[in-house]
Amino acid sequence: MASADIEAIIEIEGPPERVWQVMTDTALAWRWLGAFGFRLKVGQTFVMQPSRRRRETDDLAGAIPCRLEVIDPNRRLRFSWMYPGRPATDVAIALTPIHGGTHVRLTHEGWEAYEDDVDPADMEAALLAIGEAWSEEVLPTLKALVEG
Secondary structure, three states, rough: OOOOOOOEEEEEOOOEEEEEEEHHHHHHHHHHHEEEEEOOOOOOEEEEEEHHHHHHHHOOOOOOOEEEEEEEEEOEEEEEEEOOOOOEEEEEEEEEOOOOOOOOOOOOOHHHHHHOOOOOHEEEEEHHHHEEEEEEHHHHHHHHHHHH
16 A cells, blocks of 8 residues: 655735744644644653643643654744554644745645555555545635634
């Protein structure tokens, strides 16, 4: 099975500096990313709560451990994403200025490490669900916070 990287793209009305400010604000990270314990420091560990329902009640059950790996202000943020008991994958968010705003490209890669342990049909379903969460919930929430 050849696992494809996940990619999600959105355009946000606002300069990269404003998108970065919202992306990296400790309080706002909980709202758009579901990140609890997020601090803008390389090596900082935090958890991501993918369930919106659980986030609304500050419930960390099922949260995913993450570690901030790269900080390139106003341009790029990268963190590891470690599903419990599985190899780490990498999430990178790149900001590129465009006319009238910012092009935001999120890539989630490293899925080939799962190929030997996960049934291909299960892997395909998981990648689809994770990709939909990034593109239909996480990035649109970031957009709404920046533009709101």
